[in-house]
Amino acid sequence: MFSSTKLLRRTAKWKTLQHLTPNDRFRLLPRQFVRSVMVPPSHFSNPANVPKQYGIDSQSSETNTESENGNVSELGNYPPPPRSERPFRELLSLLAMVALTYLAVDNYTGRVKLEKLNTETTAINLKTLQLQQQNFLNSRKQQELKMLRERMDVSKRCYKMALHIALLRKQLTDLGVDPAEINTVLQEFEKNVRLNNSVQNLTGQAIWLDDNSELSGFVPDYREYDKKGTLEA
Numbered sequence: 001m002f003s004s005t006k007l008l009r010r011t012a013k014w015k016t017l018q019h020l021t022p023n024d025r026f027r028l029l030p031r032q033f034v035r036s037v038m039v040p041p042s043h044f045s046n047p048a049n050v051p052k053q054y055g056i057d058s059q060s061s062e063t064n065t066e067s068e069n070g071n072v073s074e075l076g077n078y079p080p081p082p083r084s085e086r087p088f089r090e091l092l093s094l095l096a097m098v099a100l101t102y103l104a105v106d107n108y109t110g111r112v113k114l115e116k117l118n119t120e121t122t123a124i125n126l127k128t129l130q131l132q133q134q135n136f137l138n139s140r141k142q143q144e145l146k147m148l149r150e151r152m153d154v155s156k157r158c159y160k161m162a163l164h165i166a167l168l169r170k171q172l173t174d175l176g177v178d179p180a181e182i183n184t185v186l187q188e189f190e191k192n193v194r195l196n197n198s199v200q201n202l203t204g205q206a207i208w209l210d211d212n213s214e215l216s217g218f219v220p221d222y223r224e225y226d227k228k229g230t231l232e233a
Helices: 002-018 022-028 031-038 056-077 085-174 182-192 222-226
Strands: 193-195 207-209
Touching: 085 222, 182 193
Parallel strands: none
Antiparallel strands: 193 207
16 A cells, blocks of 8 residues: 555656756755765865776785785795704804803903003113113213313313423523523424324324424423322421
């Protein structure tokens, strides 16, 4: 009963729509149907949202499934590692740690020895340098003392010769003879005295009187003035 009544209503409605214009027919359509017809699908307005082609999605999913199954089967084909390798690996790790520890200790010991050797060498070099400086200062001091002593000896010698000349001049004066003047002595020096300025002279005799001079036999030996005289009672 219900189905026949519904069928009669639809038939009457269809006959009514046939007598209407297309605009009136469009107005009588439901709003949801009109909205679904007027609004285009989202992939037309968004290029990134493109629908997949028929058949490609199913093929790719089947391919991925087959590859995953193949990977799982390949992983399952490899045998598990034997349990006997674990102690061997632990032994290798222990040996590596022992070797690294030995190298670290050896490196530290070598560094300590080198630092100690460097410190000792520096101390020895410093002590040697101090000894060399002290020896140089002592040698220089001895040389200065020697030069001072030689200058004192030369001064004494010259003064002794001056006293000798004074005694001779006194004797000449007592005898009534005038002694030679200093100008005469200077002329004789310029005429007959020879000087040796060569550095090759090692004898120490750098000045002497020419043998042709008549005074050569009367020149005393300067070493005689270095002797100490005795006081007569």
